[in-house]
Amino acid sequence: MSTIAAIFKKEFASYFISPIAYVFIIVFLIGGNFMFFQPFFLINQAEMRNYFSLLPWIFLFFVPAITMRSWAEEKKSKTMELLLTWPLSDAQAVLGKFFASLAFLSVAILLSITVPITLFIIGSPDPGPIIGGYVGAILMGAAYLAIGLWISSHTENQIVAFILAFVTIFLLMIIGHPLVTAKVPSVLIPIFSYLGLFTHFESIERGVVDSRNVVYYLSMTGIFLFLNAQSLGRRKSE
Amino acid sequence: MDMESKTSRLMLEVRGLNKKFGHVHAVNNLNFEVRRGEVFGFLGPNGAGKSTTMRIITCFIPPTSGSALVDGMDTATHDLAVRRKIGYLPESTPLYSDMTVKEYLAFVGQIRGLRGSKLKSRIDDMFSVCALTKMADRQIGKLSKGFKQRVGLAQAMIHDPDLLILDEPMSGLDPNQIIEIRRLIKRMGEEKTVIYCSHILSEVSATCDRILIINEGRIVATGTPSDLTSGHRGGGSKYALRVKGDGPSIKNSLASVSGVSVIYIDDVKDGWCGIRINTNIKDDIGEALFRAVVDGGFSLSELTRTQTSLEDVFTQLTRSEK
Numbered sequence: 143m144s145t146i147a148a149i150f151k152k153e154f155a156s157y158f159i160s161p162i163a164y165v166f167i168i169v170f171l172i173g174g175n176f177m178f179f180q181p182f183f184l185i186n187q188a189e190m191r192n193y194f195s196l197l198p199w200i201f202l203f204f205v206p207a208i209t210m211r212s213w214a215e216e217k218k219s220k221t222m223e224l225l226l227t228w229p230l231s232d233a234q235a236v237l238g239k240f241f242a243s244l245a246f247l248s249v250a251i252l253l254s255i256t257v258p259i260t261l262f263i264i265g266s267p268d269p270g271p272i273i274g275g276y277v278g279a280i281l282m283g284a285a286y287l288a289i290g291l292w293i294s295s296h297t298e299n300q301i302v303a304f305i306l307a308f309v310t311i312f313l314l315m316i317i318g319h320p321l322v323t324a325k326v327p328s329v330l331i332p333i334f335s336y337l338g339l340f341t342h343f344e345s346i347e348r349g350v351v352d353s354r355n356v357v358y359y360l361s362m363t364g365i366f367l368f369l370n371a372q373s374l375g376r377r378k379s380e
Numbered sequence: 381m382d383m384e385s386k387t388s389r390l391m392l393e394v395r396g397l398n399k400k401f402g403h404v405h406a407v408n409n410l411n412f413e414v415r416r417g418e419v420f421g422f423l424g425p426n427g428a429g430k431s432t433t434m435r436i437i438t439c440f441i442p443p444t445s446g447s448a449l450v451d452g453m454d455t456a457t458h459d460l461a462v463r464r465k466i467g468y469l470p471e472s473t474p475l476y477s478d479m480t481v482k483e484y485l486a487f488v489g490q491i492r493g494l495r496g497s498k499l500k501s502r503i504d505d506m507f508s509v510c511a512l513t514k515m516a517d518r519q520i521g522k523l524s525k526g527f528k529q530r531v532g533l534a535q536a537m538i539h540d541p542d543l544l545i546l547d548e549p550m551s552g553l554d555p556n557q558i559i560e561i562r563r564l565i566k567r568m569g570e571e572k573t574v575i576y577c578s579h580i581l582s583e584v585s586a587t588c589d590r591i592l593i594i595n596e597g598r599i600v601a602t603g604t605p606s607d608l609t610s611g612h613r614g615g616g617s618k619y620a621l622r623v624k625g626d627g628p629s630i631k632n633s634l635a636s637v638s639g640v641s642v643i644y645i646d647d648v649k650d651g652w653c654g655i656r657i658n659t660n661i662k663d664d665i666g667e668a669l670f671r672a673v674v675d676g677g678f679s680l681s682e683l684t685r686t687q688t689s690l691e692d693v694f695t696q697l698t699r700s701e702k
Binding site: 144145147148149151152155156159160219220221222223224226227228229230231 | 435438439440460463464466468470472474475476477478479483487488490491492493495535
């Protein structure tokens with residue numbers, strides 16, 4: 143446990159060393175706020191549903207940017223060889239990095255608290271859906287992050303890691319979208335819409351944190367973290 | 381001696397180790413052992429399989445077949461226990477360049493399971509042993525190569541490991557830094573078992589108790605530095621002479637001396653020939669050479685005997701047979 147904590151601390155601090163992190167947080171906040179508040183006064187409703195419905199799209203850019211460096215950098219600078227000859231398991235290394243990225247994403251999400259504060263000042267929104275939406279956003283973010291980390295472990299090029307993570311997440315998002323499910327054989331529709339990252343966020347957008355959605359996001363996260371540990375172990379069978 | 385006390389004397393036992401990458405046979409049936417407390421030189425030209433062997437011993441990659449036992453524990457089955465025993469400095473000294481020296485050592489110490497005051501005192505020890513005190517708050521990426529190397533060494537030693545593995549620790553250092561790091565390695569070698577990989581012979585012969593030379597994945601020689609130089613292979617020595625006279629006829633009279641295997645005439649200047657002779661026996665044949673020159677009616681201005689240097693042994697053994 144303390145080994146994971148050591149990795150977590152080091153990784154979390156490393157996000158703030160590079161200026162890119164600050165740039166991304168600022169873009170995330172400005173972009174999110176702008177897109178939310180632009181039509182806000184036309185809709186004239188004190189709720190955050192529209193904000194949460196933007197998040198899957200914002201995360202599509204933001205999460206790969208968080209995870210692209212994680213393993214790719216270790217591979218490129220060969221620090222991986224030291225990391226993986228220190229007395230820690232592959233799983234500990236993966237979890238340390240995952241929790242650090244999740245903490246970083248959570249910081250960014252928490253900084254968007256200006257949005258609900260504004261709502262409470264100018265209106266009287268229902269706090270339930272807002273809290274539910276935030277919980278859902280972190281769950282969905284965790285799944286995105288696990289995918290991004292797994293992809294980062296396959297390349298030493300950060301840009302490649304970014305693009306591949308973007309594409310993978312995008313595909314997983316849209317397979318449950320009506321545009322896709324309208325074209326696939328009807329037997330596959332339930333599978334596609336179950337697998338789609340998007341489908342599960344729709345109810346969360348409304349502020350309903352359903353256990354099925356929680357299970358879905360947690361298992362996606364678990365599967366990709368497992369794959370990540372496997373891909374580190376792959377050096378052993380080459 | 382019974383088996384048990386024999387094993388406990390061995391820090392590392394490598395048995396029938398093989399590693400293949402596709403069609404490349406990087407490590408080919410290696411067998412060797414390193415005794416406790418020894419400074420062991422692992423030598424070979426670039427690409428000989430040194431780093432691959434070290435990566436297997438440090439549990440970074442598994443062997444294709446064969447085994448490596450560290451302090452009696454198999455790298456395949458006691459992965460984490462083996463890694464705890466070892467301090468490792470990989471070839472390119474990979475470090476996290478955005479951390480400060482102090483942060484980095486604290487991080488490695490924590491992963492190594494050190495806590496609180498113990499961690500603090502080990503970091504301080506490393507600062508003084510590796511002379512890093514002044515650099516404590518500097519960013520690693522901004523340090524000179526020599527200091528980075530010392531951070532790498534500090535990282536490898538922070539948990540006071542039984543076995544220290546250093547892969548090319550001198551690469552890229554200037555002569556002063558080399559002397560410093562060499563001194564550091566010698567000091568560590570007084571208490572610890574050290575495996576020192578290098579392709580530079582003079583380095584290894586100056587610091588190591590025993591040397592193993594590998595080439596293309598196979599062991600080509602092993603022994604103490606003096607074993608290897610004095611007659612490990614052929615046992616000859618070399619003579620350099622300067623003789624006045626006609627080259628071919630000098631060659632003829634020298635060839636009759638027993639023990640002479642090869643005669644080279646290097647340069648001829650003002651009637652003086654520079655001659656090099658390799659012998660194939662251990663005995664000193666200087667006197668016989670002198671007689672042969674004088675009896676042939678030539679003048680002699682120089683006659684020196686040089687022992688085969690490790691460099692000669694090394695080039696001879698590792699020259700590709702293609």
